[in-house]
Amino acid sequence: MKLNLKVLIRANAALATVALVGELIASTILSRTTAINSPAYEKIIASKDLIADIMPPPNYIIELHYYVTRAMLDASNVSSDNGKSRAGSANISRLSSALPRLQQVYEERIRYWVANKNITEEERFLLTKDSNALASNYIDLVSSSLLPALTSGNRQAAAAAFKELDRLFYEHRDKVVKLIEIANREIIASEQEAAASAQRANQILLLITLLLLATAYAVLYLMQRDFASPLDRIVSDLGKGSGRFLQVSNQIADSSNQLAQGASEQASAIEETSASLEEMSSMIHSSARNADHARTLASESQVSASEGMASMKEMTEAMAAIERSSNEVVKIVKSIDEIAFQTNILALNAAVEAARAGDAGAGFAVVAEEVRSLAQRSAAAANESETKIEASIKSSRQGSQCLTGVGESFSRIGSKVQETHNLVSEIALATKEQAQGIEQVTIAIQEMSKVAQSSAINTEQIASAAEEMRQQASMQQQTAGALRQVIDGSSNKQASELDGKDSSAKPEPSGPQDRPDSNLDEHFSNY
Amino acid sequence: MVVSSTARQGPSEQPISNSVYQGICELVHKHSSIKLGDNKQTMLTSRLKARLLQLGLKSWDEYYRYISQSQNNAEIHTLIDLVAINHTQFFRERQHFDRLSSEILDQILAECPGAASKLLAWSAASSTGEEAYSLAITISEHLAKQAGPKPDWLVYASDISSKAIKVATTAIYQEASLNLPQPQFLQRYFKRGRDIYESKCRVKPEILDHVKIERINLFQETYPLPAQLHLIFCRNVLIYFAQDSQSQLVSRLHRMLTPGGFLVIGHCDSLACFKHDFQSLGGGVYRKSS
Numbered sequence: 001m002k003l004n005l006k007v008l009i010r011a012n013a014a015l016a017t018v019a020l021v022g023e024l025i026a027s028t029i030l031s032r033t034t035a036i037n038s039p040a041y042e043k044i045i046a047s048k049d050l051i052a053d054i055m056p057p058p059n060y061i062i063e064l065h066y067y068v069t070r071a072m073l074d075a076s077n078v079s080s081d082n083g084k085s086r087a088g089s090a091n092i093s094r095l096s097s098a099l100p101r102l103q104q105v106y107e108e109r110i111r112y113w114v115a116n117k118n119i120t121e122e123e124r125f126l127l128t129k130d131s132n133a134l135a136s137n138y139i140d141l142v143s144s145s146l147l148p149a150l151t152s153g154n155r156q157a158a159a160a161a162f163k164e165l166d167r168l169f170y171e172h173r174d175k176v177v178k179l180i181e182i183a184n185r186e187i188i189a190s191e192q193e194a195a196a197s198a199q200r201a202n203q204i205l206l207l208i209t210l211l212l213l214a215t216a217y218a219v220l221y222l223m224q225r226d227f228a229s230p231l232d233r234i235v236s237d238l239g240k241g242s243g244r245f246l247q248v249s250n251q252i253a254d255s256s257n258q259l260a261q262g263a264s265e266q267a268s269a270i271e272e273t274s275a276s277l278e279e280m281s282s283m284i285h286s287s288a289r290n291a292d293h294a295r296t297l298a299s300e301s302q303v304s305a306s307e308g309m310a311s312m313k314e315m316t317e318a319m320a321a322i323e324r325s326s327n328e329v330v331k332i333v334k335s336i337d338e339i340a341f342q343t344n345i346l347a348l349n350a351a352v353e354a355a356r357a358g359d360a361g362a363g364f365a366v367v368a369e370e371v372r373s374l375a376q377r378s379a380a381a382a383n384e385s386e387t388k389i390e391a392s393i394k395s396s397r398q399g400s401q402c403l404t405g406v407g408e409s410f411s412r413i414g415s416k417v418q419e420t421h422n423l424v425s426e427i428a429l430a431t432k433e434q435a436q437g438i439e440q441v442t443i444a445i446q447e448m449s450k451v452a453q454s455s456a457i458n459t460e461q462i463a464s465a466a467e468e469m470r471q472q473a474s475m476q477q478q479t480a481g482a483l484r485q486v487i488d489g490s491s492n493k494q495a496s497e498l499d500g501k502d503s504s505a506k507p508e509p510s511g512p513q514d515r516p517d518s519n520l521d522e523h524f525s526n527y
Numbered sequence: 528m529v530v531s532s533t534a535r536q537g538p539s540e541q542p543i544s545n546s547v548y549q550g551i552c553e554l555v556h557k558h559s560s561i562k563l564g565d566n567k568q569t570m571l572t573s574r575l576k577a578r579l580l581q582l583g584l585k586s587w588d589e590y591y592r593y594i595s596q597s598q599n600n601a602e603i604h605t606l607i608d609l610v611a612i613n614h615t616q617f618f619r620e621r622q623h624f625d626r627l628s629s630e631i632l633d634q635i636l637a638e639c640p641g642a643a644s645k646l647l648a649w650s651a652a653s654s655t656g657e658e659a660y661s662l663a664i665t666i667s668e669h670l671a672k673q674a675g676p677k678p679d680w681l682v683y684a685s686d687i688s689s690k691a692i693k694v695a696t697t698a699i700y701q702e703a704s705l706n707l708p709q710p711q712f713l714q715r716y717f718k719r720g721r722d723i724y725e726s727k728c729r730v731k732p733e734i735l736d737h738v739k740i741e742r743i744n745l746f747q748e749t750y751p752l753p754a755q756l757h758l759i760f761c762r763n764v765l766i767y768f769a770q771d772s773q774s775q776l777v778s779r780l781h782r783m784l785t786p787g788g789f790l791v792i793g794h795c796d797s798l799a800c801f802k803h804d805f806q807s808l809g810g811g812v813y814r815k816s817s
Binding site: 278 | 577580713718763797
């Protein structure tokens with residue numbers, strides 16, 4: 001069985017009761033055994049009586065008187081025998097040797113009784129004055145008269161002294177008898193008084209015991225009332241309080257764990273966002289570069305188009321010049337044709353004239369024929385040239401028309417390229433704006449990231465503080481339970497229940513990164 | 528217990544000095560060719576703040592000394608991890624994947640040497656792996672529809688960020704952020720997570736087996752890859768490099784392809800600003816002439 005405060009108090013009460021009652025009984029028994037007329041008392045009295053019975057009483061001078069009487073008998077025998085030496089009497093020498101001892105013992109005891117307070121005044125007077133006067137007289141007489149008379153052999157003087165001594169002895173004996181009567185009376189009175197006082201003592205003892213018991217009970221009651229019960233209440237409150245404290249700190253620990261997890265997730269999400277933004281920013285920069293490049297290309301295209309236009313213009317002019325010179329050539333050809341016609345007619349005329357001339361003109365006729373054929377060929381060539389040149393002029397005109405179309409196309413290309421250039425420039429500008437905007441957003445996100453990171457760190461610390469608090473609460477509850485156990489021995493059920501709840505309500509969320517990769521397969525299954 | 532106030536007075540509160548910023552930019556450029564602009568101080572400080580706290584360093588100068596004096600490669604990797612942007616998604620810029628299945632893969636299988644026996648593709652900046660797995664899923668889908676003997680195939684995936692490579696290797700993603708073109712892909716190519724992996728999913732082993740992941744810096748001396756690739760996806764990464772680096776990289780990629788091989792770049796990337804040997808097919812698709 002385990003000890004606790006309540007049990008201790010009750011045990012103390014029981015112990016005090018047992019102790020006091022036991023003490024009472026023991027003292028009663030003890031006082032019975034040692035009281036007047038008790039066996040122990042009787043034994044002491046018997047021993048005293050025995051000593052008194054067998055020992056010669058020092059203050060009753062019967063021993064001295066015996067020696068005196070024996071010495072006197074010797075003295076009378078010597079006187080009757082008549083032959084014996086007086087000084088050689090054994091009894092006389094015994095008397096003379098015993099006297100100083102007996103006298104000394106006697107005086108010692110008288111001195112003792114003079115000082116002893118436990119006898120009545122009457123007894124002391126009888127012993128130390130009345131009886132003592134007689135006994136002292138007797139002793140003086142023996143030493144002053146009898147012993148010298150006996151040693152000197154003066155029988156008469158001895159007999160006279162003895163007679164006196166005998167009287168003194170009997171008177172002394174009367175006093176002693178009287179003293180004994182008084183002493184006996186006194187004994188009875190003392191015994192009665194002692195018995196009465198023993199009874200009174202017993203009664204007082206009983207009273208004291210009862211008082212002590214009452215006081216002990218009162219003190220224990222007060223202890224129970226003012227100490228154990230409040231302590232009990234305090235411990236109970238403390239138990240409840242620490243239970244609540246544990247619950248609350250569990251909640252705080254859970255919440256701050258969640259908070260820390262949330263903050264860390266938030267921080268990593270912001271980090272991801274920040275990375276995405278960085279990438280986006282890089283992309284926009286790249287787009288801006290590409291747009292710039294496109295703009296350059298557009299500018300170059302525009303220059304090329306303009307150059308084309310200029311060439312086109314030159315070409316158109318060249319074509320016009322060709323047409324003009326072709327027309328000139330046509331005119332020349334026409335002149336050639338006319339000249340050939342005239343030449344043909346002239347050749348005909350020459351042939352006629354040659355025929356008229358007869359044989360003399362025969363050679364001339366041949367020449368005329370040749371000239372005519374040349375004129376005809378010239379006419380044919382001129383005609384062919386004209387046809388060709390006309391065709392050429394036609395082609396040239398068509399070319400000119402085409403060139404006009406191409407020129408228009410070129411100018412359209414030029415304007416489209418200009419448009420493209422403008423658009424791409426706008427894109428480039430917009431991309432730059434975008435890049436700046438993204439830059440701002442990135443900075444904002446990075447600020448957020450900074451805050452989120454410190455939040456994550458702080459919440460982490462809060463979580464660990466909360467965890468510590470939870471442990472403290474748990475310890476406090478155990479302490480309260482232990483205190484309760486000390487006070488009333490009951491185990492703190494509430495605490496253990498909460499502890500159980502606590503251990504189940506403490507999932508340790510740990511990231512997958514903390515786990516080894518070896519058993520990944522255990523955690524993944526087919527959909 | 529008192530919440531430590533140092534958390535609120537981190538080094539990020541101090542402005543980064545221009546020389547330190549330039550120094551860090553140079554380090555980043557030297558080790559990754561990533562070109563940080565002149566105005567990315569805020570970005571840099573917010574990314575590196577947590578790292579400084581972790582290292583217990585008090586100022587940016589101290590950090591710069593630490594990273595430049597130690598010639599600490601691991602720390603420089605960490606710096607690049609923090610600076611590199613790992614923005615990606617499954618089937619991002621979908622048109623490219625549509626064109627893959629509608630024309631490019633068929634052309635590769637018909638015309639490229641070696642493709643009929645083993646088709647080799649490379650996702651050159653695969654970040655956390657989404658692009659490589661999208662590529663693998665597209666190839667797998669295409670080959671499944673094809674009649675006759677099917678060629679073996681392999682997708683190489685690489686990135687400069689060790690952190691991203693780690694994620695790519697575990698191949699675990701949030702189910703909500705998958706953005707698959709066809710809903711049935713989810714159960715065909717992914718496994719559902721339980722317990723601590725609730726609401727997450729993992730790429731199935733049959734796809735993982737066809738994807739080989741490696742950390743590659745696109746500007747390292749040699750690539751640990753065969754130079755007979757048929758298809759390279761190098762999207763949304765050129766934009767982070769300076770133009771001469773872009774030109775250099777594109778000619779290296781040209782050398783990695785077999786004749787008739789395809790290069791696909793991001794919608795925002797452009798090969799217009801420098802000379803190259805590719806034939807443009809439009810929409811960011813380029814082909815090496817055969």
